[in-house]
Amino acid sequence: xxxxxxxxxxxxxxxxxxxxxxxxxxxxxxxxxxxxxxxxxxxxxxxxxxxxxxxxxxxxxxxxxxxxxxxxxxxxxxxxxxxxxxxxxxxxxxxxxxxxxxxxxxxxxxxxxxxxxxxxxxxxxxxxxxxxxxxxxxxxxxxxxxxxxxxxxxxxxxxxxxxxxxxxxxxxxxxxxxxxxxxxxxxxxxxxxxxxxxxxxxxxxxxxxxxxxxxxxxxxxxxxxxxxxxxxxxxxxxxxxxxxxxxxxxxxxxxxxxxxxxxxxxxxxxxxxxxxxxxxxxxxxxxxxxxxxxxxxxxxxxxxxxxxxxxxxxxxxxxxxxxxxxxxxxxxxxxxxxxxxxxxxxxxxxxxxxxxxxxxxxxxxxxxxxxxxxxxxxxxxxxxxxxxxxxxxxxxxxxxxxxxxxxxxxxxxxxxxxxxxxxxx
Numbered sequence: 001x002x003x004x005x006x007x008x009x010x011x012x013x014x015x016x017x018x019x020x021x022x023x024x025x026x027x028x029x030x031x032x033x034x035x036x037x038x039x040x041x042x043x044x045x046x047x048x049x050x051x052x053x054x055x056x057x058x059x060x061x062x063x064x065x066x067x068x069x070x071x072x073x074x075x076x077x078x079x080x081x082x083x084x085x086x087x088x089x090x091x092x093x094x095x096x097x098x099x100x101x102x103x104x105x106x107x108x109x110x111x112x113x114x115x116x117x118x119x120x121x122x123x124x125x126x127x128x129x130x131x132x133x134x135x136x137x138x139x140x141x142x143x144x145x146x147x148x149x150x151x152x153x154x155x156x157x158x159x160x161x162x163x164x165x166x167x168x169x170x171x172x173x174x175x176x177x178x179x180x181x182x183x184x185x186x187x188x189x190x191x192x193x194x195x196x197x198x199x200x201x202x203x204x205x206x207x208x209x210x211x212x213x214x215x216x217x218x219x220x221x222x223x224x225x226x227x228x229x230x231x232x233x234x235x236x237x238x239x240x241x242x243x244x245x246x247x248x249x250x251x252x253x254x255x256x257x258x259x260x261x262x263x264x265x266x267x268x269x270x271x272x273x274x275x276x277x278x279x280x281x282x283x284x285x286x287x288x289x290x291x292x293x294x295x296x297x298x299x300x301x302x303x304x305x306x307x308x309x310x311x312x313x314x315x316x317x318x319x320x321x322x323x324x325x326x327x328x329x330x331x332x333x334x335x336x337x338x339x340x341x342x343x344x345x346x347x348x349x350x351x352x353x354x355x356x357x358x359x360x361x362x363x364x365x366x367x368x369x370x371x372x373x374x375x376x377x378x379x380x381x382x383x384x385x386x387x388x389x390x391x392x393x394x395x396x397x398x399x400x401x402x403x404x405x406x407x408x409x410x411x412x413x414x415x416x417x418x419x420x421x422x423x424x425x
Contacts, residue, residue, distance in 0.1 A: 003027040003035055005053040006244040007046055007133070008141075012063040012120040014043065015127040024240050025049060032245040038237040047131035056247045057128070057135040058240075061162055061172030064140035064255065065091070065115040068169045072109060076102060080258075083113055091115065099260065103143075103253040112169060114140060114253040121260065136262050137247065137254040142170035144246035151205040151231070152187050156212050157239045163187060165202075175212075178219040179226065188226055204230040209238040351376035351420040354398055358391030367415070374422040381415050388416055399423045 008024040015021075025046050027036045039049055069086050071079055079102060084095040091098065099121055103112030121138075128135060145155050145164040155162040156175055163185040164170040173181040182188045188200050204227045206220065213220075213234045224230045235242065246252055256262055348371035355366060355378060364387050368379040382388060388404055395402035405417040 002053050003029055005050040005055045006058065006247055007055060008058045008240050012059050012124045026240050026244050028244050032248050034241045034244060038240055044131050047133050050133060055133055055135045057138040058141050058243060059138065061140050061142035066140060066142060066169055068110040068112045070110045079111060101253050101255045101257045104250055112253055114255050116255055138256050139247060139252050139254060141243055142172045144243045144252045145170050146246050148205055151203045154204055154206040155239050156208040156216060175216060178223060200227050203228050206230060206232045207239050207242055208234055210234055210236045347371060348376055354395050354400060354420060355391055358394040359387065362387050376420045378418045380418060381413060383413055385414060395420055
C-alpha cells in the first residue's frame with residue numbers, strides 16, 4: 001500500500017497563488033509511522049510530492065471550532081439535523097453559513113462536533129484542487145493531538161497551545177501568557193482560589209517545536225513548578241510528525257463529510273493508485289502468459305501420449321474401431337481383458353483351476369483331461385480319497401459340480417476318474 005501524505009496548511013485561506021505561505025508535509029505508512037523527513041515548499045511542490053498517495057490535510061485549530069454537546073443516543077442522520085440548532089447560541093455566525101462534521105459519539109452520550117465556515121472550506125478545497133490535490137480527509141490539528149491516559153498532552157507551535165487531557169476534548173489557546181492559558185484549559189488551579197495547592201496533581205507531556213523553544217523556555221521552566229511533573233520534548237522538525245500519527249485515529253474528526261465527502265469514483269481515485277494499477281495489470285498479464293505456456297506444453301504432452309496409446313492399441317487390438325478415438329481405447333482394452341478373464345474362469349481352464357485348488361498341499365497328478373460342452377473329464381492319481389473330497393468341496397464352493405466315476409487302488413495310492421461340470425450343466 002502506498003504511503004499516506006499528510007499536508008499541513010498554515011490556514012484554510014492558503015491558495016495556490018500565495019507563494020509566501022509555505023506548507024509542510026510528511027509521509028506516514030498505514031500504521032501511522034513516519035517514513036521520511038518533513039518536506040517544506042509551495043502548494044505546487046506539495047502536489048508533486050503527493051503524487052500517487054492518499055492525502056490527509058491538517059489545518060490550524062483556530063480554523064475549526066471543536067465542541068462536544070450531549071445528545072441522547074440517536075442515528076447519525078437525526079443528530080446532524082439537531083446539532084446546528086443545539087450549538088446556535090455558542091456560535092457567532094449564522095448556522096446556515098457553517099458546516100458541521102460529526103465524530104464518534106462517546107459512552108457518556110457526548111458527541112464531538114467540528115464546525116467550519118462553508119466559504120473558507122470551499123475556497124481551501126478549490127485551491128487544493130487547482131494543483132491536483134484531492135484530500136481524503138481534512139482535520140483540525142487539535143483533533144489529532146495524541147491522547148495519553150496518564151498525562152495531559154500539551155503541543156506548542158507557532159505561538160499556539162493545544163491541550164488534551166484524557167477523555168476530554170482538545171483545546172486550542174494562545175501560548176502567551178502560558179500559565180493563565182493552562183488555567184483556562186483546566187490543567188492548573190485558578191489563581192483566584194485562595195486555598196489552591198501550590199502545584200497541580202497533573203502530569204504533563206509537552207511537545208514544542210525547535211523554533212518555539214527559545215521563545216517560551218522561561219515560561220516552560222516556570223510551568224515545571226506548577227505541575228506534578230513535566231516531560232518536555234523539543235522537536236527539531238516541528239510537531240507535524242507527532243500530529244501526522246494521529247490523523248488515522250478514530251477520534252480525529254474528518255471535516256469532509258456530507259457535500260464535502262471525497263469522491264469514491266474510480267476515475268477520481270485513479271491518479272492516486274495508477275502505479276499500483278499498472279503493477280497489478282503487469283502481474284496479471286505475466287500470470288496469464290504463464291498459464292498459456294503451461295497449457296500449450298500440456299497440450300503437446302497430451303498429443304504425444306495419444307500417439308503412443310494408439311500405437312500400443314494397434315498392436316494389442318488389430319482392426320479395432322476404437323483406434324480412431326483415443327478416448328475409447330481404454331474401454332476397448334478393458335473389454336478385451338474382461339472377456340479373456342471370463343474365458344479363463346470357464347471351460348477346461350476353469351475346471352483345472354478348481355482341481356489345482358483341491359490338490360493344494362498334496363502329491364497329486366492329473367494324468368489326462370478332456371472337455372466337451374461344459375463338462376471336463378479327468379483321470380487323476382491321488383495319495384488318498386480325502387484329496388478327491390477336497391476337489392469336490394472346492395468345485396461346490398465355486399458353484400460347479402464334481403462327480404467321482406470310479407477309483408482303483410495301486411501302490412498305496414488311488415487312480416480315479418472325475419467329471420467336473422460348469423454351473424448350469
